[in-house]
Amino acid sequence: MLGTLLDTARIYFTQFISHPLTLFVLIASLFLSTLFYFLFKKTDQIKVKVSFLYTHIFFLFFPFLFSFFIKNCWKCILPLCDCSTKVLVYGISAGIGIAFISSFILLPYLYTWANKSQEVNEGKLKGLLLQHCQALGLPLPKLYTFNDLTPLAYSITNIRPSIFVSVGLCELLSEKEMEAVLLHELYHIRNKTSFWRFSTHTLKIFSPLSTFITLDRSISREELEADLFAAEIQQTSRHLDSAKQRINRMNRKIHEFKG
Amino acid sequence: MKHPLLTSEAIKALSPLEADIVRAMQPAGKYSAAEIYTNISSRQKVAHSSISVLLDRLYKRGVVSRETKTARGGIRFIYSLETNKERYEKSVVDNTVNLLIKRFGAKAIAYFNESLKTKR
Numbered sequence: 099m100l101g102t103l104l105d106t107a108r109i110y111f112t113q114f115i116s117h118p119l120t121l122f123v124l125i126a127s128l129f130l131s132t133l134f135y136f137l138f139k140k141t142d143q144i145k146v147k148v149s150f151l152y153t154h155i156f157f158l159f160f161p162f163l164f165s166f167f168i169k170n171c172w173k174c175i176l177p178l179c180d181c182s183t184k185v186l187v188y189g190i191s192a193g194i195g196i197a198f199i200s201s202f203i204l205l206p207y208l209y210t211w212a213n214k215s216q217e218v219n220e221g222k223l224k225g226l227l228l229q230h231c232q233a234l235g236l237p238l239p240k241l242y243t244f245n246d247l248t249p250l251a252y253s254i255t256n257i258r259p260s261i262f263v264s265v266g267l268c269e270l271l272s273e274k275e276m277e278a279v280l281l282h283e284l285y286h287i288r289n290k291t292s293f294w295r296f297s298t299h300t301l302k303i304f305s306p307l308s309t310f311i312t313l314d315r316s317i318s319r320e321e322l323e324a325d326l327f328a329a330e331i332q333q334t335s336r337h338l339d340s341a342k343q344r345i346n347r348m349n350r351k352i353h354e355f356k357g
Numbered sequence: 358m359k360h361p362l363l364t365s366e367a368i369k370a371l372s373p374l375e376a377d378i379v380r381a382m383q384p385a386g387k388y389s390a391a392e393i394y395t396n397i398s399s400r401q402k403v404a405h406s407s408i409s410v411l412l413d414r415l416y417k418r419g420v421v422s423r424e425t426k427t428a429r430g431g432i433r434f435i436y437s438l439e440t441n442k443e444r445y446e447k448s449v450v451d452n453t454v455n456l457l458i459k460r461f462g463a464k465a466i467a468y469f470n471e472s473l474k475t476k477r
């Protein structure tokens with residue numbers, strides 16, 4: 099099976115580079131892909147960065163798309179392989195596509211669904227969120243709690259902005275400390291950090307160049323900025339600092355009882 | 358009122374502090390971790406976080422159940438003793454077996470093996 103597949107790939111590739119049009123498309127796409135990769139590396143603004151990243155990946159895959167959609171190649175590839183190989187080739191492509199889309203949509207919700215997440219529609223926390231969103235001119239994200247003692251908070255922006263906090267975190271922190279956490283997450287939502295992180299993961303999967311760059315630096319800078327944002331609005335970093343201390347202590351406690 | 362599922366054997370399978378937590382709960386009662394902490398800390402020195410972590414452990418083992426309550430005061434877990442008999446019995450057996458294995462290790466496992474053989 100693998101042998102047939104490799105043979106098909108080899109013939110496919112030979113066809114591809116022997117035709118002047120497809121060869122031109124291949125070289126131009128790879129050039130543009132590399133160009134956008136370097137632009138991606140050079141920029142600091144997240145929105146621009148993400149769009150460069152997607153352009154980079156688009157051009158990386160464009161030759162394949164192109165060949166699939168011009169008739170010549172349909173003719174030259176289809177008679178060459180048997181039915182099962184075709185099923186395999188299209189099956190794998192479709193599988194990757196479906197996995198990509200579903201992970202984008204579903205993955206963030208999967209964890210909280212497993213932990214019985216509940217939407218919060220009332221109470222002080224929701225009130226604080228509303229108040230800050232109005233002041234910042236941000237659309238109000240949905241607020242969810244999930245059934246976990248471990249102090250956790252995260253946000254997603256994939257479909258509609260949502261903030262998730264574990265019930266354990268709510269029990270642990272004071273109102274001011276929870277406000278600091280919400281502000282930190284609001285910063286992520288404003289910057290579409292979860293989309294950005296998702297994109298960098300995409301890059302790691304789909305782009306061969308990704309091994310040469312470190313993504314951690316921009317993520318930790320983003321975290322620092324989110325903290326600064328919260329401290330600026332609260333006009334002190336006291337609440338954020340004490341929240342972190344409590345979270346660390348609780349995590350140590352949980353770890354201690356596990357062992 | 359005594360909990361119909363909480364026999365003395367079931368309590369023996371718990372650690373001392375876990376047993377205190379279970380004893381602090383009435384069968385039909387609903388409690389936040391803070392309430393249980395207040396109850397127990399009036400009698401002995403204990404950290405609030407220890408109560409929370411142990412309640413979490415009891416929940417994961419099926420001894421207590423919990424729900425999330427969003428009230429004016431904030432969002433918290435409300436614990437109650439597990440009333441689902443099947444779930445509860447399973448948790449008692451699990452806890453007892455784990456306790457035996459923890460205390461007696463290989464000896465306990467050898468014993469289970471022996472008694473299974475003779476029962477067949």
Ligand SMILES: [Zn+2]
Pocket residue numbers: 282286321324
């Ligand atoms: Zn963050």
